[in-house]
Amino acid sequence: MIRNVINTAARVTGLTRAVRFLNRRRGIILMYHGLTEREDNRDWTQLKVDDFSRQMQYLSRLYRPLSMQKLVDMLDSGRLEPYSVAVTFDDGYESNYAHAYPILKQYGIPATIFVTSGFVLGTLPLRGFLWPDYVSALLKSLAPRPVDFRPEGLGQHDLSSLRTMYGARNSICEFLKSIDAAKKDDILTTLDRKYGDAIDPDGFGGYRPMTAEQVRELARGSLVTIGAHSRTHPILSRLEATAQRDEIVGSKSDLEAVIAGPVNQFAYPNGRRQDIDEESLNLTSANFSCAVTTEPGLNRPGQDRFLLHRIGVGGNLHIDRFKNLLSGSRCV
Numbered sequence: 001m002i003r004n005v006i007n008t009a010a011r012v013t014g015l016t017r018a019v020r021f022l023n024r025r026r027g028i029i030l031m032y033h034g035l036t037e038r039e040d041n042r043d044w045t046q047l048k049v050d051d052f053s054r055q056m057q058y059l060s061r062l063y064r065p066l067s068m069q070k071l072v073d074m075l076d077s078g079r080l081e082p083y084s085v086a087v088t089f090d091d092g093y094e095s096n097y098a099h100a101y102p103i104l105k106q107y108g109i110p111a112t113i114f115v116t117s118g119f120v121l122g123t124l125p126l127r128g129f130l131w132p133d134y135v136s137a138l139l140k141s142l143a144p145r146p147v148d149f150r151p152e153g154l155g156q157h158d159l160s161s162l163r164t165m166y167g168a169r170n171s172i173c174e175f176l177k178s179i180d181a182a183k184k185d186d187i188l189t190t191l192d193r194k195y196g197d198a199i200d201p202d203g204f205g206g207y208r209p210m211t212a213e214q215v216r217e218l219a220r221g222s223l224v225t226i227g228a229h230s231r232t233h234p235i236l237s238r239l240e241a242t243a244q245r246d247e248i249v250g251s252k253s254d255l256e257a258v259i260a261g262p263v264n265q266f267a268y269p270n271g272r273r274q275d276i277d278e279e280s281l282n283l284t285s286a287n288f289s290c291a292v293t294t295e296p297g298l299n300r301p302g303q304d305r306f307l308l309h310r311i312g313v314g315g316n317l318h319i320d321r322f323k324n325l326l327s328g329s330r331c332v
Contacts, residue, residue, distance in 0.1 A: 023328035026298035034093035114229035114267035117254035219259035227265035
C-alpha cells in the first residue's frame with residue numbers, strides 16, 4: 001500500500017525526474033521476454049507491441065541505450081556514462097525477431113537476446129514449449145473445466161475465468177520451481193501423456209521460438225547480440241554439477257554452432273539468487289564475459305559482472321509506470 005502511494009506521488013509530483021537524476025550513474029538493464037498483438041493476452045511475459053514501441057521511443061529520447069557488453073565494461077571501469085541502459089530479452093521467442101527487432105532498428109537501440117538453445121533447435125520435450133509456457137498452454141486448452149492434478153501432486157484448480165486460470169498457472173509453476181529438476185520433468189511428462197493432446201500448437205503462436213535462421217540473421221547484424229540461456233531452462237541450482245555444465249556450456253556450444261561466432265553473455269534461467277549456486281557461478285565465469293539475474297535493481301560501478309541486476313518489464317505496462325520503473329524509484 002505504501003509503495004503504491006509513493007509510486008503514484010512520484011508520477012504526480014515529478015519525483016520520478018528527481019529519482020532519475022539521482023540514479024543517473026547506475027547502470028540499468030531491462031528484461032523483456034515476448035511481444036504480442038493480442039488484446040486478450042494476460043501473460044506477464046508477453047508485452048503488447050505498441051507499449052514496447054512507446055517504451056523504446058522514450059528510451060531513445062531520455063536515456064543512453066548501450067550494448068550490454070559496453071555497459072558492463074563501463075561498470076567495471078567505474079566510468080559509467082549517465083543514464084546508460086541496456087535492453088535484453090530472455091528465451092528466444094519468434095516475436096523478438098518479428099516485432100521487437102524492427103522497433104529496435106527504428107530507434108537504433110542495441111539489445112541482447114538470451115536464447116534457450118533447445119527452444120530454437122526444436123529439441124525440447126513437451127511439444128516444443130518452454131516448460132512454463134507448456135503449463136499455460138495446457139491450462140488454457142483444458143479451460144473452462146476444472147482440473148484435478150492431485151495424482152501429480154499439483155492439486156485441484158478452477159479454470160472458469162482468466163483470473164483463476166492464471167492463478168492456477170502461477171501456483172503450479174512456483175511449485176515446480178521448488179522441487180528437484182528430475183521430479184519436475186517427471187510430473188510434466190505425466191501431465192502431457194494424460195492431457196497433452198488437448199493442446200493445439202497453432203493456437204499458441206506467441207510461445208513459438210525463433211528459427212535457427214532468424215537467430216543467424218540477427219547475429220549477422222550489428223544491433224543484436226545473441227546470448228545463452230541454457231539448453232532447457234531448468235533451475236540450475238537444482239541440478240548436479242554435470243547437468244549444470246551440460247545446460248550452461250552446452251547452450252553456449254549450441255548457439256555458437258548456429259551463428260558461427262562467439263556467445264559471451266549468459267542469463268540464468270528464472271534467475272533469482274537462490275536459483276544460482278557456486279557451481280553456476282564457476283561455470284559462467286569460466287565460459288562467459290558476464291551474466292544477468294532476474295534480481296531487481298540498478299547496477300552500481302563495481303557490480304559483480306556475473307550477478308548483474310535487471311528490471312523486468314512485462315504485461316501491459318502503461319508508459320507512465322514504465323518511466324517510474326526506469327527511473328529506479330522502485331529499486332533504490
